[in-house]
Amino acid sequence: MAVNLPLPIPEKLTAVSGIELGHAEAGIRKANRKDVLVMKLANTATVAGVFTKNRFCAAPVQLCKEHLGALKADAPIRALVINTGNANAGTGEAGLANAQETCNALAKLLDCAPTQILPFSTGVILEPLPVDRLVAGLPQAIENLQEDNWYNAAQSIMTTDTQPKAASRQVVINGQTITLTGISKGAGMIKPNMATMLGFLAFDAKVAQPVLEKLTRDVADRSFNCITIDGDTSTNDSFIVVATGTAGVEVASTDTPEYAALYAAVLGLSQELAQMIVRDGEGATKFMTVTIEEGKDAEECRKIGYSIAHSPLVKTAFFASDPNLGRILAAIGYAGVEDLDVSKINLYLDDVWVAKNGGRNPDYQEADGQRVMKQSEITIRVKLGRGKADATIWTCDLSHEYVSINADYRS
């Protein structure tokens, strides 16, 4: 039921020099399924990440933060390892030991220190990670390592996703072509901070560590942190950006034209990958862009945007193509913006002016609302009339299928 989600074409996913990808079928949860991915990085690479704010963050997330937090120049991150089928979350000390064992095993195979490995897991929470099967699958993944393997990589990190999510693009900086490729996964338990379950993006420019960290945070705030499917923030969400440093272009600081060009390219690709998650939202039949304008600050715009995007009543009305648009006003009203003057609010559905100064627009015709509601892509636009800030959130509708998928997820 994905909404206008392009199936990635393997030949169009461009290899990024300095990063090799290898997949394996380790039987973590089910047999005959790609469920382990290793990404091996050139020793020129820098890596930055943004992680879930869930207090029950998974054991691998804890190790990722630890390894990235104690980075040394002479011991860069050399590989990422991702498993599906088990989140290794809510698993206590044993879970941490299992994540550590995964790092140890891969480090041994790649001849580096365990702190140079970043581990990731996704899947069911509160169940012990079958670390023996995971470790046993690593040699197969290493055998498969190659730069031109992004399609298999995208497949290897899927859980309830209906199809792999991947995209590539290029940008010319100082006359030199920089290649960017990324993959993402996730279709439920999706909420800001972090919104994705997993997103990995690599490019071949060289970027200093602090610069890459700022770029990653800023991009996340305008891409993976702007999507929501069901308001559930996962324990495992991670967004990782890798600069392999093999292309001969260097971005040394944030106030350069090179940075601006790179930022725009990374942001564009990240938004594309993030929106793919929404387009593949569990049971989604509609893709909705919620834009809040004329706010006092971006924070209140985001609050109102999420309030609309999380409302089960709004989401079911969109599923039904029913212009029951008062539900949007209700969601604006309970967003928690205390001094909101509703008499200044205007609401548009695409080009249709629905609510004017807090009440129904006298010129609004239900037939016009109905016309827009039947589309598969719809923009909800709210003007607050109290400032100049804005924010955009992407979300999907709530269907019977969402309930079916989540009632059956483990079976």
Place this chain on the structure above:
Amino acid sequence: MAVNLPLPIPEKLTAVSGIELGHAEAGIRKANRKDVLVMKLANTATVAGVFTKNRFCAAPVQLCKEHLGALKADAPIRALVINTGNANAGTGEAGLANAQETCNALAKLLDCAPTQILPFSTGVILEPLPVDRLVAGLPQAIENLQEDNWYNAAQSIMTTDTQPKAASRQVVINGQTITLTGISKGAGMIKPNMATMLGFLAFDAKVAQPVLEKLTRDVADRSFNCITIDGDTSTNDSFIVVATGTAGVEVASTDTPEYAALYAAVLGLSQELAQMIVRDGEGATKFMTVTIEEGKDAEECRKIGYSIAHSPLVKTAFFASDPNLGRILAAIGYAGVEDLDVSKINLYLDDVWVAKNGGRNPDYQEADGQRVMKQSEITIRVKLGRGKADATIWTCDLSHEYVSINADYRS
């Protein structure tokens, strides 16, 4: 699909002296349906209310607040008027004028001032109230006025409710029997502040205005403000307590044994009425009690309780009777309690100890979780291990039926 929701038996709903109820079929939205209710009060009555915090609060809610805020001793509230089929919300100035016109018309019929009337509406938002039909129905409602008419009253305020919600009880204070009867409605767009769409409760003791106001606020915080179905706070939520003052018992201050006895009775009845709303939650198949214990303060307990109770993933797992209990840990983790130490958290499902010190309890058997998940009434108990505060939230599961109801609500 209501969960153990008792059908009220008309003969068991006890009349409360000093309050008469009259219903009408005014054709507000559909023909041949009780959709208007008038509650006429003795001139000895005091009235207090708690209302939605939604900024888009409906026109009648605005008038209710105005009338209760400017109460004068010689001009008490004389009547309540409720219509279903239209919320008169998101209707701007015209909506306010229509609510005012309703008060004017009823005041004329009852020979009092319009400020002595409290108006309520529930139904679709953003559509003009057909005030002419409402006003035309008032004489019929007045003709039907009688004290022993609570069952019809409960029917008259239904929208997507599958059955009327009403209950009575009695309490003896100073040797005298006080009778309490209440009705409630609501089955979706249900979230704390206020959690109910509409709740009305009356008893025949005499209570001074400031005492009744405190009693109403305190009771709401432990009943109607502790339930959630879908996290959507309505524009029209109202909870009203009427003390008719006809029984010869007076409660003059809050620090008396009389107050304690009355408070316990009102709270018990209010919790019963509030839980009925959850039991009739749109599409509900399970009734869940979420109890958070050992918190630093009640606020953080409520935060975590609502986080669990609002999680679509938790709710669908309960619908499926699938003990996918890691979803509960995830919801605890993203509740927004910043300094939460998850290693101190214990989770129980009824009598089954699921998570111990933040990880899976080694003694936990999935068969035990499965056994509890199959029940229609389940308690989720979380011990935070950081204090002495607690809170309880009542909620229901999320089923296909919820989506169907809300995709079809207007049709």
